[in-house]
Amino acid sequence: FTDQARRPGPGITPKESGGLYYIRPGGAVVELDDTMRIPNGITLSLDGKTLYVSDSEDSFVFAYDVGPDGGVTNKRRFATLHHLQPDGVRSFSDGMAIDAAGRLYITGPAGVQVIGRDGTYLGTIRIPGASPTRNVAFGGPGRRTLYTMDRNNLYRVTLLSRGPAGRPK
Numbered sequence: 001f002t003d004q005a006r007r008p009g010p011g012i013t014p015k016e017s018g019g020l021y022y023i024r025p026g027g028a029v030v031e032l033d034d035t036m037r038i039p040n041g042i043t044l045s046l047d048g049k050t051l052y053v054s055d056s057e058d059s060f061v062f063a064y065d066v067g068p069d070g071g072v073t074n075k076r077r078f079a080t081l082h083h084l085q086p087d088g089v090r091s092f093s094d095g096m097a098i099d100a101a102g103r104l105y106i107t108g109p110a111g112v113q114v115i116g117r118d119g120t121y122l123g124t125i126r127i128p129g130a131s132p133t134r135n136v137a138f139g140g141p142g143r144r145t146l147y148t149m150d151r152n153n154l155y156r157v158t159l160l161s162r163g164p165a166g167r168p169k
Contacts, residue, residue: 002039002053020053022070032064032072041096041106046164052078054093054106061093061106061115079119083110095135095148097169099161105146107133112148112157129153138163 004018020033020042033039037057044051044066051064051072061079064072081093095107103122104115111127127133129150136148143163145156163169 002042004038004040004056020072022072024070030071033075035075036062041093043096043098043104043169046098046100046102052096052098052104054081054096056092056094061096061104061119063119079104079115079121081106081108081113082121083108083113083124092132094132095137097136097138097146098164098167099138099159100143100164101161103161105136107136107148109133112136112146125157127155129155137169 001021002018003021017034018036018039019031020036020039022030022032024030036055038055039053040056041054042052049066051066052061054061059081060077061081063076063078065074066072093106093108097105099105102117106113106115109132110124111133112125114122114125116122127148127150131150133148133150136146139145139147144159146159147154147156149155
């Protein structure tokens, strides 16, 4: 799970970093990474071997290799996010989900960005709201409905792709 650094005020970058954590089966909480300012969206690859995390203060999605003990290594830039805020740096990425083909769906200012298995930007599902989209999840019949929200509204989009079976989101 991610724990964001607190912003001292609107539009002010936090001075401390946020954290990326893992809860071991016995309940112990382990910090995996403390170098991201506002880690936010997070999901595992379909095989559970890669962890993806976006940083709302950055324009990248990072990937980590997941070890047998739940630890992570080999942090790397996996994808570059598009449609950044006017400052050209902040992505305001928030929620993240993965579909049955391994594509990532990442919320942000323009809607939900879709990233291919190889990190390639595939496009953006535009959402009509005025504020950045926040969370994202698959559901509905056949898990072909993508749900997302902004500050005031909940949206659903029927897709050709589907969410993976056996996963809550």
